[in-house]
Every structure is written in C-alpha cells, then in structure tokens.
Amino acid sequence: MTQQGVRWSADQVLALAPDAASRKAGSKLGAAGPWSEAGCSDEGAVWGVCKGSGSRPYQTVVDVAGGAGPAYKCSCPSRKFPCKHALGLLLLWARDDGAVPSGQAPDWAEQWTAARGERTGRKRSTAGPASGAADPRAALRRAERRAERITAGVTELEQRLADLLRGGLAPAEQAGYGLWEETAARMVDAQAPGLAGRVRELGAVPSSGPGWPVRLLEECALLHLLGQGWLRRERLPEGMSATVRSRVGLPVSADGPPVRDRWLVLAQYDTADAKLTTRRIWLHGADSGRTALLLSYGAAGRAPELALPVGLALEAEVSSYPGAGQPRVALGERFAPPAPVRIRPRGVTTAQAAARYGAALRDDPWLESVPVTLREVVPVLDGESWQLADAASDSALPVTRVARTHPGLWRLVALSGGAPVTVFGECGHRGFTPLTAWSRNEEEMVTLC
Structure with missing residues (x-):
C-alpha cells in the first residue's frame, strides 16, 4: 500500500497516460502475463520486469508517492512519459489481487528510489514501513495544481458546449465520435476522468434512434451543470460538493464508520468498454436494512477479481464513500464465509x-x-x-x-x-x-x- 493506504483505480492510472495510444498500449500490459518480479513497498514504490519484443526485458519502477506527483523509470527506449510499461505496471498494481505483493525491492529499483529520495530530501526504505507521515504541504500543493488543471479543462468544456449549441445540434450527427473523443482526451489531460467518461458517452447519442437531439441536449445540460458545480464547489453544501468532486473524477476513499452486518448479495453484473471492466455488486444488510454498492475494476477486458456469490450473505464490515446519498461502500473485514439466509429488502410500489x-x-x-x-x-x-x-x-x-x-x-x-x-x-x-x-x-x- 502507499502511504495514503489506498491503491488507485484503473481510471486514475489511465488518466496519467500522455495520449490515447499510450492508454491503449498500457491497458494491454495491465495483466500478469508479461510481468515478473513485480512488487511494491509500503512507501509507494512499485516495480516489475516486463517481457518486450527485444532480447532483454524492461525494468520498470514507479514512485507513486512522489512529493510533486508520480515519478517513473523504465529501461525501454520510449520517449513518452509515462511509458506504456509504467502504465501497465500501475494497472496491475491497482487490481490489488496479489499480483504485485509487498516485499524487498531488487537492487536496480532500490538504487533508483534511494537516489530519488536523496534528491527530494525524503528518507525512505523499500523494505519496511514508512518513516514518517507524508508532507501535508506537498499534498496540498499537488491537490491545488490538479484543481487548477481541472478548472482549466472545465472552462474549455464550457466553451465547447456553447459552440455546439450556437451552431445547432444537427452537425453532431455527422461529426460522429471524433468530436467527442477529442474533447474527452482534453478532459483526461486536465485529470478529470469523470468528465472524460461523460463526454465520450455523448458520441453514441446521435445514433441512439428517434428523439436523439432531445437526449443530447439533456446530456449537455447535465455536463454544463457539473462544470458549473465544479467552478462553484466552495459555495455548495458539503455533501453536494463531495458529489461534484467525485463526479468530476477526483479520487476519494471510503471514510465512513464501519457498519457490521449480514450482507445479502442481491446482484452482480459487469459493464465494459475498451479500457475498463466495471463490476457492480449490490448488497443488502439484514439488520441495517441498507442497500449498498460495491464497485470493482479490471483493465483491458479482464474480469475484476472481486466476486461474491449472489443469493448468499456474508458477515462483514463496509464503509461509506463521501457524497450526498452515496450508496457506494468499500468492503472491509469479513467475519464469516457466505452462507444461505432468508432475508430480502423491503419492497415498495x-x-x-x-x-x-x-x-x-x-x-x-x-x-x-x-x-x-x-x-x-x-x-x-x-x-x-x-x-x-x-x-x-x-x-x-x-x-x-x-x-x-x-x-x-x-x-x-x-x-x-x-x-x-x-x-x-x-x-x-x-x-x-x-x-x-x-x-x-x-x-x-x-x-x-
């Protein structure tokens, strides 16, 4: 785990890609097949050896807890930063399925992390626990820089929506996906993957059948509302502000108090696109009466690792994510294996x-x-x-x-x-x-x- 105690999601990793080609190539490497000697430290170093087209495999190491943001080192000849190997390694690490275990870094990774620690003034060990808490001022500066990039991206998106409405919706049918993919790429550059995802969905609306102009206008209005919510987030109630940040794509951690219950697994299904497979698992608490959502991700068409047996109940703790009315939770400690139970949610009309x-x-x-x-x-x-x-x-x-x-x-x-x-x-x-x-x-x- 990193110093923050949270691994990134696949979306957050792919948001680091310098271009669409790198995202695609990195996604293909987000599986265990080409990797060996993969590992990570509690202080944020991730390393691995990737088999490539040459005779010698590529040595890749990433510092995910860098004071100025992630840092990368790879022996491949790519000039892109980060390269596809760094992206693939981070996607493998983000799966959190044991493919990148904690351990002792090899010499080549340890030398780079030690040298980087000396340059940045950080004392660190790739084999033991963190020697101190992360610098809160550095974290604040990183958050401020990202907020500035998102604000610039939102401002550009607002202008593009205004241009679209000024010229009318009819040309959107001939433009196809190209217009929206370009705009989505700009949102990824702005480190706003949530906005990027919503923009990509606009490309499918003109081909969705009769009445598509109304649906496109509705989606554009929701995008505009989200953009304005971001620009005015400091004036919003705390719950709504957290919802806006989450919808834009800022990473959040489950910070609610743990709730222990017998959780009936109501349903489980996957949705997939070219970059990500998302698994939705619905739970219902026998004692709390609460219905909660678990999300799990897999990269490059791979099924997510988390799978729970539908129709059985497990005794476990879950913690809520921030946001008004947010049903999403993180699965914590499990106290007993799944077992049959005669419970179901209370129905409504x-x-x-x-x-x-x-x-x-x-x-x-x-x-x-x-x-x-x-x-x-x-x-x-x-x-x-x-x-x-x-x-x-x-x-x-x-x-x-x-x-x-x-x-x-x-x-x-x-x-x-x-x-x-x-x-x-x-x-x-x-x-x-x-x-x-x-x-x-x-x-x-x-x-x-």
Missing part, C-alpha cells in the same frame, strides 16, 4: 420507486438510477415494450431497453407466470432494470442479470 429516484436527484443530479425492490408486480407486455405493473393499482414502470433485450427478462416472465412477484433492480430516468426476483412464496431467488 412502482409509484414509490419513482418518487425515491426523484428525491435522490436532489442530492445527485447526475444519478443514473437508485436501487429499489418492487413488491407485488407483474411483467406486462405493452405493445413492443414491457412494464412492471403493480398488482393492486394502475401504476407501472417501463422496463429499460437494455433489459428488454436480455434473457433475464424472460426468466422473470417465466417466474411470474402472470402472478405477482418481488423484483430488485435499478430505477432511473430510462425505466427499471430488473436484476433479481423472488417467487411468490419467496422460497426461490432468481438472478436476472
């Missing part, structure tokens, strides 16, 4: 589910959905679309387009057989995505994702 999402938007206007358990609903075909209708009222929620094309929907229809069932899923502005369901007698829990 479809109208109450929609109201819950609306209330959550007050705390986080960029929220895609909220976790909800619907009680006594029946899958109903409405033309070419599906709805989940309340058995005791005339209200219903549409099933999202993604869910309508997934075989899990047909498992839900078969489980229901026209009778009411209990369904857990994500409720948002696009509708409801069913993830797990229980039969009417609640003896059977069926995974839908």
Whole structure:
C-alpha cells in the first residue's frame, strides 16, 4: 500500500497516460502475463520486469508517492512519459489481487528510489514501513495544481458546449465520435476522468434512434451543470460538493464508520468498454436494512477479481464513500464465509420507486438510477415494450431497453407466470432494470442479470 493506504483505480492510472495510444498500449500490459518480479513497498514504490519484443526485458519502477506527483523509470527506449510499461505496471498494481505483493525491492529499483529520495530530501526504505507521515504541504500543493488543471479543462468544456449549441445540434450527427473523443482526451489531460467518461458517452447519442437531439441536449445540460458545480464547489453544501468532486473524477476513499452486518448479495453484473471492466455488486444488510454498492475494476477486458456469490450473505464490515446519498461502500473485514439466509429488502410500489429516484436527484443530479425492490408486480407486455405493473393499482414502470433485450427478462416472465412477484433492480430516468426476483412464496431467488 502507499502511504495514503489506498491503491488507485484503473481510471486514475489511465488518466496519467500522455495520449490515447499510450492508454491503449498500457491497458494491454495491465495483466500478469508479461510481468515478473513485480512488487511494491509500503512507501509507494512499485516495480516489475516486463517481457518486450527485444532480447532483454524492461525494468520498470514507479514512485507513486512522489512529493510533486508520480515519478517513473523504465529501461525501454520510449520517449513518452509515462511509458506504456509504467502504465501497465500501475494497472496491475491497482487490481490489488496479489499480483504485485509487498516485499524487498531488487537492487536496480532500490538504487533508483534511494537516489530519488536523496534528491527530494525524503528518507525512505523499500523494505519496511514508512518513516514518517507524508508532507501535508506537498499534498496540498499537488491537490491545488490538479484543481487548477481541472478548472482549466472545465472552462474549455464550457466553451465547447456553447459552440455546439450556437451552431445547432444537427452537425453532431455527422461529426460522429471524433468530436467527442477529442474533447474527452482534453478532459483526461486536465485529470478529470469523470468528465472524460461523460463526454465520450455523448458520441453514441446521435445514433441512439428517434428523439436523439432531445437526449443530447439533456446530456449537455447535465455536463454544463457539473462544470458549473465544479467552478462553484466552495459555495455548495458539503455533501453536494463531495458529489461534484467525485463526479468530476477526483479520487476519494471510503471514510465512513464501519457498519457490521449480514450482507445479502442481491446482484452482480459487469459493464465494459475498451479500457475498463466495471463490476457492480449490490448488497443488502439484514439488520441495517441498507442497500449498498460495491464497485470493482479490471483493465483491458479482464474480469475484476472481486466476486461474491449472489443469493448468499456474508458477515462483514463496509464503509461509506463521501457524497450526498452515496450508496457506494468499500468492503472491509469479513467475519464469516457466505452462507444461505432468508432475508430480502423491503419492497415498495412502482409509484414509490419513482418518487425515491426523484428525491435522490436532489442530492445527485447526475444519478443514473437508485436501487429499489418492487413488491407485488407483474411483467406486462405493452405493445413492443414491457412494464412492471403493480398488482393492486394502475401504476407501472417501463422496463429499460437494455433489459428488454436480455434473457433475464424472460426468466422473470417465466417466474411470474402472470402472478405477482418481488423484483430488485435499478430505477432511473430510462425505466427499471430488473436484476433479481423472488417467487411468490419467496422460497426461490432468481438472478436476472
């Protein structure tokens, strides 16, 4: 672990890449295959040997706790900084799956870190614990420099959005992904990966079918709102300010008090793009009644390491991440292996589910959905679309387009057989995505994702 006690996420590593080509090449090296002798120290040194195209492998070492930011050393001939090997090593380290264990640095890595420590005035040991706390003034300066870069990036993004709206939305259909990829790259340069991700999503809107100009305008408005929130973050309430910082892409750590409970694993599914695989795991506390989200990441199309058995419960502690209404938690100490348990979240009506999402938007206007358990609903075909209708009222929620094309929907229809069932899923502005369901007698829990 670093002095800060937190490993970076894959997004944070890829934000260091000097260009898109380096991000792509580094992602391919973020797996254990080409690496040997990998290790790390408690003070922030990460090292490894990468097999390349030449006869001699490349020796790579990174100082992730540098006073002026990360520092890199690699024996490859690349002039890019950091090179693809440094990015790949950091992605492997960020996975935190044992591929980069703590240990004694080899001579070549120790010599570089020792020389760097002398130049920066830091005393350090690559084999033992930190000799002292990180310099808070240096950390403050790094944070200030990053905030300045993000502010410059947000200012540029605001100008680009204004130019788009001034020229009309029609040209966006012909521009394709190129316009947005260029803008996203500028946000990565500004060290705002959250903004970069939202900008990339704009490229798919013009090809999303009828009504795309309205959807594009909505997404541009949310981007504008996020930019203005960043520029005025000091005037926002503490919870909203934390939400803005997280949405922009600043790294955060789980700082809430540990909550021990028997956590039922409600659902688990992956989403992937060219750079990152994200695993979402929903938990429900038997005693606290809380529904919480675990996120895990894998680079270059690799599945994340964290996997929990859906339908079983584990006794463990979780800690919350900062942000108003933030459901995300970090998994802490586990006290017992997963075991069967007869618990499920308390259900609500479809109208109450929609109201819950609306209330959550007050705390986080960029929220895609909220976790909800619907009680006594029946899958109903409405033309070419599906709805989940309340058995005791005339209200219903549409099933999202993604869910309508997934075989899990047909498992839900078969489980229901026209009778009411209990369904857990994500409720948002696009509708409801069913993830797990229980039969009417609640003896059977069926995974839908």
